[in-house]
Amino acid sequence: MRKYLLPESGQFYKANLHCHSTFSDGRKTPSQLKELYLGMGYSILAITDHNVFVPHPELNDESFLALHGTELEIIEPVDHPDFNLKKACHFCMIALDPDISAIPSFKRWEYTADCLTDVMQTARSNGFFVTYNHPCWSRENYEQYTAYRGMHAMEMFNGGALTTGYGDYNPRVYDDILTKGNRIYCVGSDDNHNVCPDPTSRKFDSGIAFTMIKAGSLDYPSVADALLKGNFYASEGPQIHELWYEDGRVYVRCSEADRINCFRRCRSDATVMAEKGQTLTEASFKINPGYGYFRITVTDAHGRHACTNAYFPDSL
Ligand SMILES: [Zn+2]
Ligand SMILES: [Zn+2]
Incomplete structure (x- = not known):
């Protein structure tokens, strides 16, 4: 039986879930950000200023939804004056209910896996969608990011970090986690x-x-529900139109691609490549439940990626 991994019904809305405005160290006001992002085809913007939690319902209309959140930071307590040499954990908390007007108070605030797990789980249990941000910029490694629990998602791509030269296209981090x-x-x-x-x-x-x-639809409860259910994919450009699982195979339909990969917890051939000078728009892969999760990456001719969430045969 066919099971849609991205829902068959509904509509795709383009979203930026991590954004800074003049409420912290960004250079554009929330209304300027709305104008900019609407002009680029976006419908959803989560404004996640550093240590500032301000709802922006005045931005909402039939074509635009502002989610409200904040980005928090816990820094490695090493005695060194240069911040650039310290590890730091950054995470966004996006309110899943428009009526949430404050972040919870956290009992502890220190750079340990235990404490960060506690903080993320407290945020989660208080109605927030928690994303773990830019592990490369943060200089965090396997030991740190695989020990944190409580996040809903991690940043596969962090555009700001990529623009300034960090390696925050993070497929390996995702696979490690x-x-x-x-x-x-x-x-x-x-x-x-x-x-x-x-x-x-x-x-x-x-x-x-x-x-x-x-x-x-483009309203706060519907979008929050889609976030919680994982009804989304991440991209730098390519589009994924359809994704489904049927009789032990995963099927994907997408915009013109140079290659389509299926990543699994195993070592096996899982790439479909276009012939030279041609493109692909679909692929399918056999899924062996013994290999744990699977996830699809679409790469276009410019080397830009679109990445699905991971899916688990034992829950399909
Ligand atoms: Zn940020
Ligand atoms: Zn950050």
Whole structure:
């Protein structure tokens, strides 16, 4: 029987789930961000200023939804004056209910896996969608990120970090976390600060990475429900139109691609490549339940990726 991994019904809405405004260190006001992102085809923006939690319902209309959240930071307590040499854990908390007006108070606040797990789980149990952000920029490694529990998702792409030269396209981090048994989603975000004002510049940090959310309608409860259910994929450009599982195979239909990969917890041939000078728009892969999760990556001719969430045969 066919099971849609991205819902058959509903509509895709383009979203940026990590964004800074003049309420912290971003250069654009929330209304300027709305104008910018609407112009780039987005419908959803989570404004997640550093240590500031402000709802922006005045931005909402039939074509735009502002989610409200914040980005928090816990820094490694090493005695060194240079912040750039310290590890830091950054995570966004996005309110899943428009009426949430404050973040919870956290009992502990220290750079340990225990404490970060406690903080993320407290955020989660208080109605927030928690994303683990830009592990490369944060200089965190396997030991840290595989020990955190409580996040709903991690950033597969962080546009701001990619624009400034960090390696925050994070498929290996995602596989490491999944392989440790932590069943989380992946998102693409800009983390834009708009320090470079020129939209034609390669340093312009809006419109780099995004999340395509499939929801019944563009309203807060429908989008929050889609986030919780994982009805989305992350991308730098390519689009995934359909994704389903049927009789032990996963099927994907997508925009024109150079290759389509199926990543699993195993070593096996899982790539379909277009012939030279041609493109692909679909593929299917056999899924062996013994290999644990699977996830699909679509890569276009420019090397840009779209990544699905991981799926688990034991729950399909
Ligand atoms: Zn950050
Ligand atoms: Zn940020």
